[in-house]
Amino acid sequence: MILAVAQKELKILFSSPLAWLILALVQLVLTWVFLAHLDTFLEIQPQLIKIANPPGVTETIVAPLFATAAIVLLMTTPLLTARLIAEERRNHTLPFLVSAPISIAEIVIGKFLGLMIFLSALIALVAALSLSLLAGGRLDFGLLLSNIAGLFLISACFVSLGLYISCLSAQPATAGAGAMGALLGLWVMDTVAADEDGAGIARNFSLLAHYESFNRGMIDTFGLAYFALFTLIFLMLSVRRLDNERMRG
Amino acid sequence: MTEQIGSTAILARGLCRYFGTRVAVHDINLELRRGEVLGFLGPNGAGKTTIMRMLTGNLAPSAGRVEICGIDLLLKPRDAKARVGYLPEIPPLYRELTVNEYLRLAARLHRVESRIIRSALAKITQRCGLSNNREQLIGSLSKGYQQRVGIAQAIIHDPDVIVLDEPTAGLDPNQMREMRSLIRELGADRSVILSTHILSEVESVCDRVQIMHEGRTVFDDSIGRLKQKGTSLEESFVRLTMNQATV
Ligand SMILES: Nc1ncnc2c1ncn2[C@@H]1O[C@H](COP(=O)(O)OP(=O)(O)O)[C@@H](O)[C@H]1O
Numbered sequence: 001m002i003l004a005v006a007q008k009e010l011k012i013l014f015s016s017p018l019a020w021l022i023l024a025l026v027q028l029v030l031t032w033v034f035l036a037h038l039d040t041f042l043e044i045q046p047q048l049i050k051i052a053n054p055p056g057v058t059e060t061i062v063a064p065l066f067a068t069a070a071i072v073l074l075m076t077t078p079l080l081t082a083r084l085i086a087e088e089r090r091n092h093t094l095p096f097l098v099s100a101p102i103s104i105a106e107i108v109i110g111k112f113l114g115l116m117i118f119l120s121a122l123i124a125l126v127a128a129l130s131l132s133l134l135a136g137g138r139l140d141f142g143l144l145l146s147n148i149a150g151l152f153l154i155s156a157c158f159v160s161l162g163l164y165i166s167c168l169s170a171q172p173a174t175a176g177a178g179a180m181g182a183l184l185g186l187w188v189m190d191t192v193a194a195d196e197d198g199a200g201i202a203r204n205f206s207l208l209a210h211y212e213s214f215n216r217g218m219i220d221t222f223g224l225a226y227f228a229l230f231t232l233i234f235l236m237l238s239v240r241r242l243d244n245e246r247m248r249g
Numbered sequence: 250m251t252e253q254i255g256s257t258a259i260l261a262r263g264l265c266r267y268f269g270t271r272v273a274v275h276d277i278n279l280e281l282r283r284g285e286v287l288g289f290l291g292p293n294g295a296g297k298t299t300i301m302r303m304l305t306g307n308l309a310p311s312a313g314r315v316e317i318c319g320i321d322l323l324l325k326p327r328d329a330k331a332r333v334g335y336l337p338e339i340p341p342l343y344r345e346l347t348v349n350e351y352l353r354l355a356a357r358l359h360r361v362e363s364r365i366i367r368s369a370l371a372k373i374t375q376r377c378g379l380s381n382n383r384e385q386l387i388g389s390l391s392k393g394y395q396q397r398v399g400i401a402q403a404i405i406h407d408p409d410v411i412v413l414d415e416p417t418a419g420l421d422p423n424q425m426r427e428m429r430s431l432i433r434e435l436g437a438d439r440s441v442i443l444s445t446h447i448l449s450e451v452e453s454v455c456d457r458v459q460i461m462h463e464g465r466t467v468f469d470d471s472i473g474r475l476k477q478k479g480t481s482l483e484e485s486f487v488r489l490t491m492n493q494a495t496v
């Protein structure tokens with residue numbers, strides 16, 4: 001049942017040019033960033049060799065690439081999550097799902113899963129770019145895996161937050177703007193927190209600060225738990241919100 | 250025992266719904282046997298759509314209970330919903346999907362076994378006159394054909410109870426006739442509840458009629474008895490729904 005919902009989301013997503021456009025643009029931007037970092041690396045390589053323990057390509061190219069990818073996803077997921085519920089509401093299609101013998105939780109998870117499959121394809125593209133470096137050297141696979149895991153987890157957070165905001169609205173545009181605002185707010189909060197000294201608490205609750213640990217290859221359980229909890233909370237809020245609608249009318 | 254349970258397809262007792270302090274539906278009782286077609290009549294805002302949304306699990310009642318084939322809709326929504334097909338007032342169609350994709354999705358969501366989905370799709374498109382439109386995008390279909398797709402999604406899982414909210418609204422006279430004969434056909438071995446503004450439609454399609462006014466049932470009788478007594482439906486409708494408004 002969940003898979004049927006996920007599949008439907010993907011089918012509708014790919015029936016519009018938006019999905020293809022996003023795939024193409026993200027790929028273009030990230031390839032460009034990738035090549036820029038590669039260029040810099042090749043320039044400074046002669047000096048790097050003189051250092052006793054030189055940073056490898058994974059630190060100098062792959063990690064910055066994933067850092068950029070997270071920001072790119074922060075700005076594109078709202079475009080994708082906006083329509084998840086708001087469009088069903090605008091087109092009066094929610095009764096189709098609600099009348100079927102499936103629970104609201106299954107509907108929400110199905111929609112979440114559908115978008116995560118799409119984003120996984122994007123993440124796979126980033127990973128493929130990184131793997132292309134194997135042609136000219138060695139990679140630190142531990143660091144690469146930690147980056148992939150981090151990017152996957154942070155996009156799950158973006159999607160669940162966007163999905164919840166989509167539940168609050170009957171207009172996809174409003175939902176998109178709302179999600180974009182919320183995510184940008186989180187990002188700004190992060191940079192503000194980074195500026196202050198000893199802003200430990202703010203950083204403990206910042207999505208991007210946790211992503212940074214993954215970015216440096218440090219998978220801590222607190223970070224994992226934080227991402228999982230963030231995702232779960234917004235999925236549960238979405239279910240609650242849709243359930244309440246049946247009560248309020 | 251099973252005969253007894255099987256004979257009542259839909260049962261509602263003391264159904265109420267308030268929106269804030271506003272009463273939309275008040276103390277509705279409903280009992281429909283298999284093979285019966287019930288027509289809901291009533292002026293706009295009488296509460297027909299609200300009742301149908303409660304019968305299909307789209308809206309929680311403020312009070313009262315609903316049973317589908319003896320299964321409590323509020324306690325076991327999954328089992329109960331599996332036996333209901335619903336066409337809302339605005340057909341819930343995904344314009345971006347083809348008729349085939351959409352009906353396949355409906356079948357999967359309603360737990361139609363995957364090995365019989367193909368034959369179910371063939372049967373349903375045949376029955377609803379959609380055989381030649383299976384690969385067409387729903388968004389490109391005319392209003393009448395979209396309504397057929399709406400009916401098709403409501404009956405693809407072979408439900409015991411079919412709830413149709415104004416199924417003939419916006420159709421041309423030919424499409425209306427087709428829709429009515431389809432409904433009569435469906436009503437032969439299933440329970441159908443439909444709402445409409447067309448009095449003659451009730452007389453030609455339904456076995457029973459229930460007139461609603463301001464959230465209450467003001468009339469409930471079988472068409473056969475109505476004809477026997479020689480009462481005109483239109484007369485009753487006007488008398489009952491005007492009367493109460495002036496009181
Ligand atoms: N979601 C809602 N919120 C507030 N009031 C509602 C809502 N849905 C229906 N109503 C009210 O309930 C009453 C019954 O409406 P409805 O069931 O749509 O009537 P009908 O289908 O018979 O035309 C109307 O007065 C309407 O204003």
Ligand SMILES: [Mg+2]
Pocket residue numbers: 297298299338
């Ligand atoms: Mg109505």
